[in-house]
Amino acid sequence: MKxxxxxxxxxVAALATIALKTAAWGLTGSVGLLSDAMESFVNLAAAVFALAMxxxxxxxxxxxxxxGHGKAEYFSSGFEGLLILGAALAIIWAALQRLMAPQPLEALGLGVALSVLSSAINGGVAWMLLRAAREHDSIALEADGRHLMTDVWTSIGVAGGVLLVPLTGWWWLDPLLAMAVALNITREAWGLLRRSIDGLMDRALGESEQAVIQRVLAELASEEVRFDHLRTRRAARHKFCEFHMHAPGRWSLSLAAARRAEVERALTEAVPGLKVTIELLPQSVEPVGLHEAARGA
Known part of the structure; x- marks a missing residue:
């Protein structure tokens, strides 16, 4: 399974960056680098849970x-969002303690070098995950990739800020940077939670995909065949659409079924991965039932 x-x-990347960032914090005593290390623990827990989901x-x-079980991926991104929020609260608590009792930093050169190395590892893995997310249409890969990329920019900002502490003598800058990290990853957490909730609530396909479906149906429609009551939804990488196909009542069942198969084939070719459900009806029939009740609810 790719x-x-x-x-x-x-x-693997999370384990490596935990080791590097924890060493950087141990060498320098920087609460900013500590916050960066804590986020890597979140990365590890999120990656393990995403793998399971x-x-x-x-x-x-x-x-x-x-x-199928496609919606399990939304639990992965939601869990990752909750973990990030928890890490943000822990970072803010540690930063407040240091802000009330500032301390000088030590061995900044080696500590920042380790932090930069960990950022390079995260950056490479994030790029790989985001590219794979587009290829496989996976929200779990996208969530993990976006989180890692956020970690990269966070680490760069923290490393640069920590280097400014001894130059300026502003020891309060270190905990302030940690709080900035917490606020930044909180924004990322909210985005992940919102997408997870949308997915679990059967959100419709994107506008571009719906436009492709509408275009294909318009091309296949004729005086004899029409389509209506189109509905779409997404479940992680799975895409679904359903609609009514109205055909002349004089058609034989085999002819109607063959035309319906043509419509389904055209849609699946236009939107890869789409699962199509077509309810075949006579031209004059407009059913009042489950579909209409759902639309009016």
């Missing part, structure tokens, strides 16, 4: 889950 293999690399998401459909 998606899982990418997340395994994320776990992606494994569940790729399990085949069964009797209890006939539409």
């Amino acid at each position: 998606v899982a293999r990418y997340l395994q690399w994320s776990v 992606v494994t569940v998401a790729h399990a085949p459909a069964d009797d209890e889950h006939p539409f």
Whole structure:
């Protein structure tokens, strides 16, 4: 499973950066670098949970889950968002303690060098994850990649700020940087939580994908065949659409089924990964039932 293999690399990167950033904090005593190290622990927990959820998401459909397990990926990004929020609160608490009792920093050169090395590792893995997320349409990979990229910019900002502390003599700058890190990752956490909630609430496909579906149906429509009541939804990498196809009542069942198969094939070719459900109806029939009740709810 390719998606899982990418997340395994994320776990390895998290372990490496934890070691480097913890060493940087131990050498310098910087609470800013401590906050950076704490975020790497979040990266590790998030990557492990994402790996577990992606494994569940790729399990085949069964009797209890006939539409598959794709939504498990949304739990991964939501869990990562909650972890980030927890880390932000811990960072702010540590920063407040240091702000009330500032301390000089030591061995900044080696400590910052270790932090920069960890940023390079995270940057490479984040680039790989975001590229794979686009290729496999995986929110779990995207969430982990975006979090790692946020960590990269955070580490760069912290390293630069920490180097300014001995130059300026502003020892309060170190805890202030830690608070800035906390606020930055809180913003990332909110974005992940919002996307997870949207996915679990059966959000419709994006505007561009809906436009492609509408264009294909418009091209296939004719005086004899029309389409209506289109609905779409996404479940992680899975995409669904359903609609009514109205055909002449005089058509044989085999002809109507063949035309419906053509429509389904055209849509799946235009939108890769799309799962299509078409309800075949006579031209004059406008059903009042489950679909209309759902639209009016």
